[in-house]
Amino acid sequence: MTSSTNKSTNLDSALANLADIVDQRRDAFKAGNADPKVSYTALLFSKGDDGILKKIGEEATEAVMAAKDSRHAQLAPEQQKLLVGEMADLWFHCLIALSQFGLRPEDVITELESRLGNSGIEEKAARKAANPE
Numbered sequence: 813m814t815s816s817t818n819k820s821t822n823l824d825s826a827l828a829n830l831a832d833i834v835d836q837r838r839d840a841f842k843a844g845n846a847d848p849k850v851s852y853t854a855l856l857f858s859k860g861d862d863g864i865l866k867k868i869g870e871e872a873t874e875a876v877m878a879a880k881d882s883r884h885a886q887l888a889p890e891q892q893k894l895l896v897g898e899m900a901d902l903w904f905h906c907l908i909a910l911s912q913f914g915l916r917p918e919d920v921i922t923e924l925e926s927r928l929g930n931s932g933i934e935e936k937a938a939r940k941a942a943n944p945e
């Protein structure tokens with residue numbers, strides 16, 4: 813597996829390039845120029861909000877199950893490979909959802925970057941204090 817000190821790919825550009833393909837498929841599908849029988853991406857867009865969001869739930873569950881399997885197998889390489897595959901499926905379907913809602917992975921990266929250095933514990937405590945139930 814790739815370590816954080818051995819980054820062979822540019823994460824930003826990899827996600828942006830895939831999002832470009834997804835957006836192109838979305839626009840082509842809307843224009844009647846992408847066939848859901850040929851393009852899996854077009855097939856997802858043909859299912860609309862509910863179909864796309866349902867798929868994220870399914871892929872998230874598959875990723876959780878793969879992670880449990882990998883832990884059970886003490887992170888054996890074959891199980892780790894399956895887990896990476898399931899996480900890739902989940903990320904891909906998240907890109908489809910972002911596209912469906914007119915958003916980009918850059919929006920998510922900007923949000924994550926804005927949180928850098930902010931303690932999650934402190935952020936949650938401040939939110940609770942501002943909105944006590």
Ligand SMILES: N=c1c2ncn([C@@H]3O[C@H](COP(=O)(O)OP(=O)(O)OP(=O)(O)O)[C@@H](O)[C@H]3O)c2ncn1[C@@H]1O[C@H](COP(=O)(O)O)[C@@H](O)[C@H]1O
Nearest residue numbers: 830833834837850851852853854855871874900901904905
């Ligand atoms: N990155 C992906 C990608 N990742 C996953 N998938 C598809 O997502 C689906 C995963 O869903 P499932 O888990 O339900 O698949 P499954 O396990 O085969 O099905 P089940 O047995 O669980 O029912 C599979 O059909 C995968 O092929 C993807 N399909 C497309 N892409 C990218 O999107 C581009 C455009 O794809 P098309 O629109 O199909 O041309 C491709 O060139 C790729 O770069």
